[in-house]
Structure formats: structure tokens, C-alpha cells
Amino acid sequence: MAFEIARTIRDFVVKGISPWRTMYKSTIIITSSPEWPEPDFVFDDQEKMTYGFEFKPPEQVRREYILGVGQALAYLNHFSHSTLILPTKAENFEIARYVSDLVQNIPLKIGVIAYDPRNIRQLKVLV
Numbered sequence: 345m346a347f348e349i350a351r352t353i354r355d356f357v358v359k360g361i362s363p364w365r366t367m368y369k370s371t372i373i374i375t376s377s378p379e380w381p382e383p384d385f386v387f388d389d390q391e392k393m394t395y396g397f398e399f400k401p402p403e404q405v406r407r408e409y410i411l412g413v414g415q416a417l418a419y420l421n422h423f424s425h426s427t428l429i430l431p432t433k434a435e436n437f438e439i440a441r442y443v444s445d446l447v448q449n450i451p452l453k454i455g456v457i458a459y460d461p462r463n464i465r466q467l468k469v470l471v
Contacts, residue, residue: 346399349457352464354374356467358370372387375387384397385399396425400430409430413443416454420454428457429457431460441470448471
């Protein structure tokens with residue numbers, strides 16, 4: 345699922361779809377990292393910016409998504425930017441909205457993208 349989302353975001357960027365076209369350069373490549381902690385995937389714009397992504401699968405307990413905030417924050421030690429990707433809901437709770445509010449209120453310098461588990465190509469940038 346993580347790589348499907350990575351390919352979807354890259355496709356949106358290359359096709360010039362908003363807001364993706366302003367978030368990343370069309371030269372981004374999808375790669376990985378040997379660094380610890382290891383993100384699920386990395387975007388490299390082949391110039392100077394790198395982006396570490398933490399993907400959280402659906403059907404997890406809420407605690408797992410909060411753990412993702414810490415993982416995404418730790419990626420900032422090695423990458424220019426960090427983003428957490430999580431489902432809109434967990435345990436009948438609006439987890440994506442909760443995490444985006446948390447990130448905005450602290451503020452943590454990580455992005456948050458929500459996806460619909462029934463259609464993971466339906467992505468929404470929250471932060």
C-alpha cells in the first residue's frame with residue numbers, strides 16, 4: 345500500500361494536479377534509505393530536497409498512528425521534510441484529523457496526508 349501511495353503522489357505531481365504540483369518537483373524519484381529510523385519510502389527531487397514518508401496501514405489501534413508522529417518526527421534528522429500518511433479513521437475515530445490538529449498545534453514540522461482505505465488513490469493533504 346505504501347508504494348501504491350508513493351506512485352500515486354508521484355503521478356499527481358508529474359501530471360500537474362493540485363496541490364501536489366506545488367508540494368514536490370516533477371523530478372522526484374521514489375527511493376528508500378539505509379538510515380535508521382527507516383522511512384517507508386523516500387522522495388528525492390534530485391537537486392537538494394529529500395522527503396521521508398511514514399505510512400500507517402488501516403485497521404490499526406489509535407496508538408499506532410500516534411507512534412507514527414514520533415517516527416515522522418525522527419526522519420527530520422536525515423531528510424529535508426517528513427510526512428505521515430494515515431487512514432482517515434481508526435476505531436471509529438477521526439484519527440487523521442486528530443493527528444493533523446496535533447501537528448498544527450504543537451507545531452511539529454511534519455506533513456499529514458489522509459487516505460481512504462477503500463480507495464488509497466483518494467488522498468487528502470491535511471498539513
